[in-house]
Structures are given as C-alpha cells and as structure tokens.
Amino acid sequence: MSLSKEDLELLEYVYDQADGDLDESVDVWSTFERERWGAIARRLQNSDLIKLASIADDYKITAFGLNFVSELRAKRRNGPARMNALRLALIHWLYDHYLEDTHPESTEDFHTSGHDLHMGRPFEDRELLQAISYVLTARLVDGVQLDQSRHLFRPFLTPKGVDCAESEKTVSDFLNPPPSTGPTFNVRIDGSQNVVVGTQSGDFTQNSTSGIDPEVLARITHFANVARQGISSYGLEEDQQVEVEQIAQDLEAEATGETPDRGRLRRLTDRLVEAIAPAAGSALGGMVMALGEQASSAIAG
Known part of the structure; x- marks a missing residue:
C-alpha cells in the first residue's frame, strides 16, 4: 500500500x-x-x-x-534498512538527472527532490552525508568536493552508478552479490530470519593489482556480507546496528574495489569484529565472530 x-x-x-x-x-x-x-x-x-x-x-x-x-x-526504527533505502534513493535521484542529461547543483538539493522520504519521514542531513560518503567511496557517484562542505557540488553518476541504478538491486546487493557456491548453514535465532553462515565461495575472483591474495579478499568479503545479513538477529541496539551496517558496507566496498588497501582492510575488519562483540554470547554472534577472527588473521598475514 x-x-x-x-x-x-x-x-x-x-x-x-x-x-x-x-x-x-x-x-x-x-x-x-x-x-x-x-x-x-x-x-x-x-x-x-x-x-x-x-x-x-x-x-x-x-x-x-x-x-x-x-x-x-x-x-x-530499523537503522540499516533506512540507510539502505537512502543510498538507493540517492542513486535513483541522480539517475533521473542522468536520463535528462542534467546535473543538480548540490547533493543538498536531494532534500527537495521528492526522493527524500522513507516510510513517510524525511531523511536527516547527517544521514544524507553518510550515504554520500558511502556511494562516493564505492565509486558510484562523483562530483566536486569543497573543503568547507561535505556535500558534493554538481554530483553525477559514474558508469558504475548507472549500472547500479539499472540493476534494480539495492546498492549493497549490487556491490556485493551473494556467492553462488560454498557450504552454508541455515541458522534461525529466536524466530528471526534465516542467516547464511559458512565459508566463502570457491569461485571468487578479484581483478586487482593490490598484491593481496584473492582468497584473503574472498574471506574478508564473506565475513562482511554475513555480518550484515545477521544484523537483525544480534539483539543489538539501533545505534549499534547502524554501526555494524556501516562498517560492513565499508569493508565490502574496500575488499571488492579495484585497489584494496591492506592497512584499511585490517582496520575495518578489526572494527567490525569489535562492533559485533556485544553479540558474541549468542550462537549466531559467536559464529560470525569466528569468521571475523579468521578474516583478521588472514589479512594480517
């Protein structure tokens, strides 16, 4: 409705x-x-x-x-779902401009675009700035950045951003498609949704010149993906859920980027493990923590 x-x-x-x-x-x-x-x-x-x-x-x-x-x-109240909706709304707004061959003056114009509502409530500017930072880091969007503002001037979709808009997927699913193979376990905690936990796909490929073993990148990507899927089952507070979602998204984007940085991967992996730590006492939290520790050891070399 x-x-x-x-x-x-x-x-x-x-x-x-x-x-x-x-x-x-x-x-x-x-x-x-x-x-x-x-x-x-x-x-x-x-x-x-x-x-x-x-x-x-x-x-x-x-x-x-x-x-x-x-x-x-x-x-x-579902912070991750709200942030996912905002990222996609931002992409769709810029896609409308792409079809008309125009550019908005600034990402601040998003607030008056008609795309700025989620469940009947407008997005706050701080949320918009977080979404801009994410899609910019993921190379979906580009524009002019000035020192005195975190907004983008004359923003536009990159070719990758156009592909994202036309994929009809969420931004997260577009950037991090689920692995097609690999052993999994279906875990149900307190009547919540099923969450897939297991080892990464055996056919993962990574075309990069970073010098990082593709298997390590696959392990990190799998950890971030599983951590994100299980957010609603950890029993975390809303601000903690948002933190896990943001770090997991950043980690996935870095691991699947063209030139992933080992130091940044190590820091983001450790931060994500730390963010999930309050849920370590649950069965699901414990399994995801184990995946995180394996990923951390792998990237540490």
Missing part, C-alpha cells in the same frame, strides 16, 4: 489519539482543516485504515490500521 506523507500524518494522528483502543472516537476536525484533509480521510477510510465513529465525523482506528502503523514504526 502506497500512502503519501499527508495520508500518514492523518492516519498516525488517529492512531496516537486512539492509543491502541479500537473503540476510541477521535475528533479529527478540531486539528485538521476539513476542506484540505477531507479527501485524505475518505481515502484512508476506503483503505480500511480508519472508519467513521459517529455522524459528527469522528473516526476510529481499525484493526488493520492499528497493525499497519505499528509495523510502519517498527520499520522506521
């Missing part, structure tokens, strides 16, 4: 005022102007998210509406 920012604003108002009570009547029109919001209320009613409670046009939240908003807010 696709709802606009205004749809969600009205729906969440009824949700908050009802406070979980399906029988609570909510006076909408003392807060919202009927002429502007009447059509929105009818659209929500037709979608079975709210229903009329009285001839005075009070509304009640429906069971479907209650579940919808509860799930929506849970998704908003």
Whole structure:
C-alpha cells in the first residue's frame, strides 16, 4: 500500500489519539482543516485504515490500521534498512538527472527532490552525508568536493552508478552479490530470519593489482556480507546496528574495489569484529565472530 506523507500524518494522528483502543472516537476536525484533509480521510477510510465513529465525523482506528502503523514504526526504527533505502534513493535521484542529461547543483538539493522520504519521514542531513560518503567511496557517484562542505557540488553518476541504478538491486546487493557456491548453514535465532553462515565461495575472483591474495579478499568479503545479513538477529541496539551496517558496507566496498588497501582492510575488519562483540554470547554472534577472527588473521598475514 502506497500512502503519501499527508495520508500518514492523518492516519498516525488517529492512531496516537486512539492509543491502541479500537473503540476510541477521535475528533479529527478540531486539528485538521476539513476542506484540505477531507479527501485524505475518505481515502484512508476506503483503505480500511480508519472508519467513521459517529455522524459528527469522528473516526476510529481499525484493526488493520492499528497493525499497519505499528509495523510502519517498527520499520522506521530499523537503522540499516533506512540507510539502505537512502543510498538507493540517492542513486535513483541522480539517475533521473542522468536520463535528462542534467546535473543538480548540490547533493543538498536531494532534500527537495521528492526522493527524500522513507516510510513517510524525511531523511536527516547527517544521514544524507553518510550515504554520500558511502556511494562516493564505492565509486558510484562523483562530483566536486569543497573543503568547507561535505556535500558534493554538481554530483553525477559514474558508469558504475548507472549500472547500479539499472540493476534494480539495492546498492549493497549490487556491490556485493551473494556467492553462488560454498557450504552454508541455515541458522534461525529466536524466530528471526534465516542467516547464511559458512565459508566463502570457491569461485571468487578479484581483478586487482593490490598484491593481496584473492582468497584473503574472498574471506574478508564473506565475513562482511554475513555480518550484515545477521544484523537483525544480534539483539543489538539501533545505534549499534547502524554501526555494524556501516562498517560492513565499508569493508565490502574496500575488499571488492579495484585497489584494496591492506592497512584499511585490517582496520575495518578489526572494527567490525569489535562492533559485533556485544553479540558474541549468542550462537549466531559467536559464529560470525569466528569468521571475523579468521578474516583478521588472514589479512594480517
């Protein structure tokens, strides 16, 4: 179901005022102007998210509406999913300009582009700057960088960025396609999603002049990929999840880049192991930690 920012604003108002009570009547029109919001209320009613409670046009939240908003807010709290959505939205925004053969003046323009919402909430500038840093490091985007700003001026997609946009994949999946072979174990922790844990693909290839053994790069890439897949199962706080996601993405990008740097790989691998350490007491966390320690030993030589 696709709802606009205004749809969600009205729906969440009824949700908050009802406070979980399906029988609570909510006076909408003392807060919202009927002429502007009447059509929105009818659209929500037709979608079975709210229903009329009285001839005075009070509304009640429906069971479907209650579940919808509860799930929506849970998704908003998923930091890694939000950052993944932002990176892809940034790529799609620049792809629109690519098709029109134009360039935005600055990545700051993203905030007014129509691409800047996730689950009805706008992205913050600090989140945008993190996403810009990532896609820039991954060589998906380029532009002019000035010392006094972390934004890009006259940003544009590189050929690799165009391929990413046209792949219809997430940025992460485009940069780090899952290995096609290799032994795995399906692990289910506390009813969470299945996470694949095992050894890296035996047919991994790395075309680089870094002098680093391709098998080492394969081990590091596999560790970063598995660490990212298991984020929702570690039991970490939201800020810790975001940290694991960011480091894992950086590590994958470095390991699969054209000229991976051994020192940076070592530092990122150690940082990712440290970030997952709070989950080491769980079965999944312990296995991912073991993969990390193997990767760390491999890159240390």
